[in-house]
Amino acid sequence: MKPSVLRIILRYRYGRSARKRKSCCRATSRALHHSVQGTPPIATTLALCILLLCTISCGVAVRAVDEGAEKIGAAFQEGRRGRLTEEETMWAKVAWKYFENNYNPQSGLVNIKDGYQLVTMESVADYIIALMSARELDIISKHEFDSRLSLVFGFLNTMQLAFGELPNVNYNAVSMRPTDFANNEGVIGWAINHIGRLLVVLRLLRNRYPQYGEYADRVVLRWTFCNALDRHGNLYSAVNVNGKPERYLDAKHGWKEYTARGFKAWGFRADSSAVLDPVDIIRIFDVDLYIDGRDERETGSNNAISTVPYMYMALEFGWENIPYLAIDPRYYNQMQAVYEVQKRRHEREDIFTARATHEVNTEPYTVYDAIFSNGYKWTTISASGVYYPFLSAVSTKAAFGMWAIWKTEYTDMLMLITSLLFDPARGWYEGRQEKTGDVVRTITCSTNSAVLEALHFKKTGRLYVKANEENDLYNIYLRNNFDIIRRCFPVKPR
Amino acid sequence: MLLRYCCLFVCFLTCALSHLSAQKQLSYGRHPGRNGPLTEEELRLARIAWKYFERNYQDTTGLVNAVDMYPSTTMWDIAGYMAALVSVREMGIIDVATFNYRIEKMFQTFMRLSFFRDELPNKCYNTITGEKVNYANQPMEIGFSAIDLARFLIWCKIIKERYPEHSDRIDDFILRWKFQNVIDSTGMLFGASIDEKNDNKTQYLQEGRLGYEEYAAKGFQLWGFNTDLAARPEPYDTRIIYGIEIPYDARDPRVLGAHNYVVSESYVLDGIEMNWDKGTDRESDDMHSTDTQIAEFAQRIYKVQEERYKRTGIFTARTEHQLDSDPYFVYDAIFTDGYPWNTITEDGRYVPQFAAVALKGAFGLWVLWETPYTDALFKYIKNAYDPEKGFYEGIFERKGNEPIRTFTMNNNGIILETLLYKMQGKLVRFSGRESKWDRVLRERKEPPGSFIYERQRKPTQTTSNR
Numbered sequence: 001m002k003p004s005v006l007r008i009i010l011r012y013r014y015g016r017s018a019r020k021r022k023s024c025c026r027a028t029s030r031a032l033h034h035s036v037q038g039t040p041p042i043a044t045t046l047a048l049c050i051l052l053l054c055t056i057s058c059g060v061a062v063r064a065v066d067e068g069a070e071k072i073g074a075a076f077q078e079g080r081r082g083r084l085t086e087e088e089t090m091w092a093k094v095a096w097k098y099f100e101n102n103y104n105p106q107s108g109l110v111n112i113k114d115g116y117q118l119v120t121m122e123s124v125a126d127y128i129i130a131l132m133s134a135r136e137l138d139i140i141s142k143h144e145f146d147s148r149l150s151l152v153f154g155f156l157n158t159m160q161l162a163f164g165e166l167p168n169v170n171y172n173a174v175s176m177r178p179t180d181f182a183n184n185e186g187v188i189g190w191a192i193n194h195i196g197r198l199l200v201v202l203r204l205l206r207n208r209y210p211q212y213g214e215y216a217d218r219v220v221l222r223w224t225f226c227n228a229l230d231r232h233g234n235l236y237s238a239v240n241v242n243g244k245p246e247r248y249l250d251a252k253h254g255w256k257e258y259t260a261r262g263f264k265a266w267g268f269r270a271d272s273s274a275v276l277d278p279v280d281i282i283r284i285f286d287v288d289l290y291i292d293g294r295d296e297r298e299t300g301s302n303n304a305i306s307t308v309p310y311m312y313m314a315l316e317f318g319w320e321n322i323p324y325l326a327i328d329p330r331y332y333n334q335m336q337a338v339y340e341v342q343k344r345r346h347e348r349e350d351i352f353t354a355r356a357t358h359e360v361n362t363e364p365y366t367v368y369d370a371i372f373s374n375g376y377k378w379t380t381i382s383a384s385g386v387y388y389p390f391l392s393a394v395s396t397k398a399a400f401g402m403w404a405i406w407k408t409e410y411t412d413m414l415m416l417i418t419s420l421l422f423d424p425a426r427g428w429y430e431g432r433q434e435k436t437g438d439v440v441r442t443i444t445c446s447t448n449s450a451v452l453e454a455l456h457f458k459k460t461g462r463l464y465v466k467a468n469e470e471n472d473l474y475n476i477y478l479r480n481n482f483d484i485i486r487r488c489f490p491v492k493p494r
Numbered sequence: 495m496l497l498r499y500c501c502l503f504v505c506f507l508t509c510a511l512s513h514l515s516a517q518k519q520l521s522y523g524r525h526p527g528r529n530g531p532l533t534e535e536e537l538r539l540a541r542i543a544w545k546y547f548e549r550n551y552q553d554t555t556g557l558v559n560a561v562d563m564y565p566s567t568t569m570w571d572i573a574g575y576m577a578a579l580v581s582v583r584e585m586g587i588i589d590v591a592t593f594n595y596r597i598e599k600m601f602q603t604f605m606r607l608s609f610f611r612d613e614l615p616n617k618c619y620n621t622i623t624g625e626k627v628n629y630a631n632q633p634m635e636i637g638f639s640a641i642d643l644a645r646f647l648i649w650c651k652i653i654k655e656r657y658p659e660h661s662d663r664i665d666d667f668i669l670r671w672k673f674q675n676v677i678d679s680t681g682m683l684f685g686a687s688i689d690e691k692n693d694n695k696t697q698y699l700q701e702g703r704l705g706y707e708e709y710a711a712k713g714f715q716l717w718g719f720n721t722d723l724a725a726r727p728e729p730y731d732t733r734i735i736y737g738i739e740i741p742y743d744a745r746d747p748r749v750l751g752a753h754n755y756v757v758s759e760s761y762v763l764d765g766i767e768m769n770w771d772k773g774t775d776r777e778s779d780d781m782h783s784t785d786t787q788i789a790e791f792a793q794r795i796y797k798v799q800e801e802r803y804k805r806t807g808i809f810t811a812r813t814e815h816q817l818d819s820d821p822y823f824v825y826d827a828i829f830t831d832g833y834p835w836n837t838i839t840e841d842g843r844y845v846p847q848f849a850a851v852a853l854k855g856a857f858g859l860w861v862l863w864e865t866p867y868t869d870a871l872f873k874y875i876k877n878a879y880d881p882e883k884g885f886y887e888g889i890f891e892r893k894g895n896e897p898i899r900t901f902t903m904n905n906n907g908i909i910l911e912t913l914l915y916k917m918q919g920k921l922v923r924f925s926g927r928e929s930k931w932d933r934v935l936r937e938r939k940e941p942p943g944s945f946i947y948e949r950q951r952k953p954t955q956t957t958s959n960r
Contacts, residue, residue, distance in 0.1 A: 283734050295833075297844050375832015376748070387748045 075336060076319045079405045080458045084137065091419065092455045096139050098427030098448035099130055108151020109173040113359060114426060114443035117173040118183050121194035125201040126449035128152060132205060132463070133449075133456035149212065156219040162238070163245045165224040166190040167198075189239040192228060192250050196235070196259025197312075203265040204316060207467040217474035220266055226488040233272035235259055250301050252292040253279070253334075254309040257327045261317070264325050267478060267490040274327040276334070284377050285344040287337050290330060296374055302385065304373035307342070308356045310335040311401030315453055318462035339402060341371060343410040345378070351434065353378075354402055354414055356395035358430045359442045367391045393431035393440050396421055397450040404454035525769065525780035525919030527862040532585065532913060539876065540913050544582050546884030546906040547575065550621075556599030557621040561816065562883060562901035565621040566631045570642035572600075574907025576649040577921075580656065581910035584917065597653070597660050604667045610686065611696060613672045614638040615646075637687035640676050640701045644683070644713030648767055648922065651716045655925045665930040668717070674945030681722035683710055703752060704730050704743035705760035708788055712764070715773025716922065717931070718946075725773070727787050735834045736801040741791050747831050753838065755830035758799070759813040759908070761792040762858030766912055769920035780919045796859055798828060800867040802835070808891060809874050811855035815887050817848055818900045824848045850888035850898055853878060854908035861912040885909055 084092065102111040110130075112123040119127075128149070135145040155171075160178050162168040168178035169191050180186040202220065206213040227247050228236055237250035251259050253276055260273035278293030292303040314335055321329060342353040355378075357368050364382035369392055373379050380392045399418040403411040421439060422428045427448045430440040456463065469475060477484055481491035532540065550559040560571035567575075583593040603624050610616040616626035616635050628634040650668060654661040675698050676684055685701035688694050702710050704727055711721035732739040743754035764770055770783035770792060783789035799810040812835075814825045821839040826849055830836045837849045856875045860868040878897050879885045884906045886897035915921060940946050 281734055283732070283739075297833075376746075389749070 077314070077336075077405055078407065079314075080403065080407045081461060082458065084455060084459060087419075088455055088458070089137070091422075092134070092137050092139055092452055094422045094424055095428055095448040095451040095455075096130070096134050097425065098443060098445065099127065099134070101426060102445070103148075104173050106174050107155060107176050108148065109155060109171075109176070110445055111173050112445050116183075118179065119171050119173045120169060120191070121167050121198045122191075123445045124152065124156070125194075125198040126445050128201050128205055129456075129463075130445075130449040130452045132208060133452035136456055136460060137452070153212070153215040153219070157215065157222065161223065162187045162190050162240070163243075165226070165245065166195060166228060166238075167223075169194065187240050189245060190228070190237060192235045192237040193255045193259055195228070196251075196255070196262035199262035199266055200258070200312075200316065203262070204463045206472075207465045207469075208463070210467060210472075214473045217472060217477070220474065221477055221484065221489075224487040225268070229263065229268060229270065229488065233260070233268075233270040233274075235263070235270065235273050249294075249299065252294070252296075252301060252303045253290055254305060256292075257331050258309040258313055261313070261325050261327055266474070267492075269490060276328045276330050282372050282377070284341050284372065285348060287341040287344065289337050289341060289372060290334050291372060296385075302368060302373050302381070302383075304357065304368040304370035304381075305338065306356045306368070306370050307338055307354060307395070307398035307401060310338045311398065311405065311450075312453075314405045314462075315401060315457045316463045318464070322464070338371065339406050342402070343408070346410060346413075352394045352414060352417055352432075353434075354394050354398035354418075354431075355392075356398040356431075358393060358395050358397070358440065358447075359444050360391055360430070360440060361442050364388065369393055369395065390433075390435050392434040394418060394434060395431040395447075396428050397431075397447045399431075400451050400454040404457045523780060523919070525915075526765075528860070528864050528916045529919075531917060535876075536913055536916070537585065537587075539879075540582065540585055540910055541587060542879050542881060543884055543906040543909045543913075544578065544587055545882060546901055546903065547578050547582075549883060550903070552621045553599075554622055555603040555624045556596060557603060557619070557624070558903055559621050560903045564631070566618055566627060566629075567621050567903070568618055568642050569615050569639070569646040571903045571907075573642075573645040573649040574904045575600075576646075576653060577911040577914075578903075578907040580649075580653060580921075581914040584914055594659070597657075598663070601660075601663045601667060605670075608635075609670075610635045610638050613674075613686070614643060614676060615671075617642065635688075637685060637696075638676065639685045640683035641685070641706055641710040643671075643676065644710035645763075647713040647717055651713075652767070652922055654929060655923055655927075658925065658927060661927075662930045665934070668931065669934060669941060669944070672941075672944050673719070677714055677719055677721065677724075677945075679720075681711070681720045681724055683707065683714070683721070683724045703745065703754045704741060705756060705764075705791075707743075708785070709760045709764045709768075712768055712773035718935070721773070727791070733829055733834065735798050735829065736805060738794050738798045738801065740794055740798055740829050740834075742829050747842070753825055753830050753842065755814065755825040755827040755838075756795065757813040757825070757827050758795060758811055758852070758855035758858055761788070761795050762813075762855065762862060762912075763908070764788060765792055765862045766858065766915040767921045769922075771920070776924045792862075795828060796863050799859065800863075800865065803867055803871075809851045809856075809871055809889075811851050811853075811859050811871060811875075812849075813852040813855035815850060815852045815854075815898065815905075816900045816902050817887075817898055821845065821848075826850055826852065847892055849891040851875060851891065852888040852905075853885050854905045854912075857909045857912040861916050 110127045134140045170179045202216045206216040236247035238245035238247040260270040263270040280293040296302045345353045369380045399414045430442045478492045558575045560567040582588045620627045625633045628636045650664045654664045684698040689697040711724035729744040730741045731744040770789035772784045775784040802810045826837045860872045883901045887900040888898045
C-alpha cells in the first residue's frame, strides 16, 4: 500500500477524532513515512501494525464523538445467578400452571392466551422455552418433557405452511389448521419476527438437547426462504394477497437484530439486518437510545422500543457477541441503555417502569407499551397507532427479565411490586397498571414462559450453549444441497 | 416643459432626501445579524412586498385583506399590516401623510369595532364592512385569540412609542379592552371560543405553546401586565435533531389537542421585534438579549435548519404557511407531534407533500443570521414573487422549484419588517414618555371591568386546558 494513501485515510480519521488521539496518529504516520523511505521491512510491518491499532482506536473515538453526550457502555452483566430459593421455585411452579391449564391434548399445543385456542410461531417458541426451563428447574420429569416435546415436533413437521413456504401467522391450537386473526381457517401470511424467534429457540433446544436435534433440523428444512430473505440479508414478512405472498419489510430495531441472529444461527446471511441501520438517536433522561430511522408513517410497522427483544437477547445469548452469530456491537449498548433509561425514570419521576408489549382484556387487546414509539416516549399504542395512555403497565415479563439480567437495587424494588402478581391456580398476570396500580388481569403464554426463562437463566446462565454443528442433519443437507438450493437455503460446498 | 422637469426634479430630490433622512434617522448601533441601509435590490423587494398592501387595501375601513382578494382579516394580520406601514414609512416608500392617513383611517374603524361578547376583538373581521365574522367570512362572533391580540399589542406599542402623534388614538382603543379573561392572576394566557355543547357559553382555554406563548407574553408585558406563567418556557422537552437539542412544548398534543409545533416564525418575530429581550427590558443594548433562554433556543432553531441543508441539500426555513388548495393551511414544522421535519394539517394529518421553504421564515433567518447558508437561502427565494401581487407564500420542497401561489398579508408584512430590522435592529423602542394609558392607570381611571394590573392579582376562575 502506498504510504500517501494510508496517510489520507489516517488524516480523514484523525480529522474527526478526539484531540488526544492526534499525537498518536501523527507519530505513527511519521514512523510509517520514515520506514518506507529505506528502512528494513520489519520496521515497516511494525509501523503498519501500530498504524492499524491507532486507526482502530481513532475509529472508536470518532464513534464516541458522533453519538452524543452521555455514553451508556455495554458492560458485561453477570446478573442473578445461583440456585433458586424456595420462593423462586414457587414462582416457577405458578408459571408452569399456565402450561398445564392451557394444554390441548388433541394437538399437544398450548394456547397463546388463557383459554384462547390459538398459537403463533412465537407462542410455540415460548412454549418450547417453557418446556426446557421447566425441565431444567426440575418441575417436570424427563418423561413429561419428552412426551410434550414430541407432540410439538409432530405439529411443526406437519403443519400446513403459508403458500407452502413458511409457517402461517396463526394456527388453531386444537385442529392445528392455519387460521386468520379471528381464528377462522385461512392463510394470512407470515410474520418474520415470529419465525426469527422460533429459529432462535430451535437452535437453543438443538444445542442443549442434541438428541432431539435431528427433528428440530427437519422443522427448518421444510421451509422455503426465497421470499423471506433477499440477497442483501433484508428480512421480509408477507401477507396474503389473492393467494400469493406479498412481502414487506417489517422488523424494526430490537426485533430486527434478534431475528437476524435467529437466521444466522441457521447459517443464513442476514448481516444487513444485524446492523442498526438506518438509525436515529433519541435522548431520554440523558440516555441515548437507537431508534429505527425509517418513518413508520411511511413503512407501516411501528418502531416501538420495549424491553423484550433486548431481554431475550441477554437471557439467551448473554453479553458475548458470539462470532458466527455476530450482530452490531451497538446493540449491546442499547441493551444496557434500555435498562438504564427505565431505572432513571423511576429515580427521577418515581414511576416503576418495565415496559413490554402486552395483552389486555379489552380493545385493542395487544398494546405496544413502549419506552419510545411513533414519536413519543413512554407511550402506549395499539397496532394501528392509537394512543391508550391508561393501558401503560409494569410488565411482569419485562420485570422478571430485568431482575434476572441486572442484579441491582432497582430490579429488587421492581420485584417487590411484581412478585405477587399471580393467581396460584392460573399463572402470572400480564402486569400492574401504571396509572391505577390495579392488576392487568390477562394471562398469557408469553409472560409465563418469560418467568420460567428468567428463572432458568438464574440457575444455568445464558440459554445458548456451544455445540459442534458440523455433522448434524441440517449441515449435511446444506452440503448435499440437492433440493434445498431451490428453496434458498445457504448451501455449502461439498 | 422646463417647469415640469423642475417639478419632477424637486419631487425626486425631496423623495431621495426624505428617503436618506429616514434611513439615517433612528440608528441604534449594531445588532445581531445583518446591519446597514438597504441595498437597491432589497429596496426593490420591499416595494414588491408593499404591492400586496396596495392591492388589498379596503378604503371603506382602512383595513387590508389577510389573503389576496379575500376580504377578511384577523388581529394577528392587522398587526402585520401595521408592521408593513411602519416599515415602508421608515424606508421612505410612502410619505408621512399617507402613513398618518392610513393609521387614522384604521383606528377610526377600530373605535367602532364590535367586540366578541363585549370583551375583546373577535378572531376575524370583514375588511369591507368591519363586521365581526367567522372563518368563512359570515357575520358572526367566534371568540378571541390571546396570541393574535398579543401581536397586535406589540405593534400598537411600537407605533405609539415611535410616533407620539398616534399615541392617544391607540391608547383609547386599548382602553376599550376588557382583559379579565385573556390573562389570569398567574400570568397565563387564554383564548375564548363558543362551547356549542354547553348552551353556547364562552369557554376560555389556555392558549400558546413554546415559542408563540413566550412571544405573546411579551405583548402583554409591554403594556405592563404580569405574564409569569406564559413567559416561562416551561414545560419543555428536547429532541435531538442532527445532534442539536431542539426544545418543544411538553404538553401532549394527543391529550390536549393543541399541536406543539416548533417553527421559525415565533423565534424570528421575537428576534426582530424584541431582540429576544424580556418584555420588561427597556435598557439593554442590541448585542445582548435578556431573555437568554429564548435567545438560546432561537440559535438552535436556526442551527438545525442550516444543518439540514448541509446534510441533505434541502433549503430549509420552516414555519406554518398557507396553501393555494386544500387543506389551505399547514404547520410545516421543524418538529411537531413527535416527529422532526413534520408537516401536518390543523387536524394532525401528515402531509409531507406540502413541506416548503416559507418566505417569511427565510427572510427572518437571513436577516438575523448573517451566514453563507442564509446568503444561499436568500438567493434561492428572492425571486419568488409576482411583481403585481407581492411575494409568494413559499417554495415547495418536493415539487421542484414550484412556488405556493398564495399571497398573504402575514408573509408580506413580515418580509417588510425583517428588512426594517436590517436598517434599525430591535423594532420595539421606548420613548420614556408618559402616555394616556400610563396616566389613566396612574390615576386609576381605567374603565370598569377592564382588569388591569392590580385586578390581575385576584384569583380567577378554574381553568382547563381543553
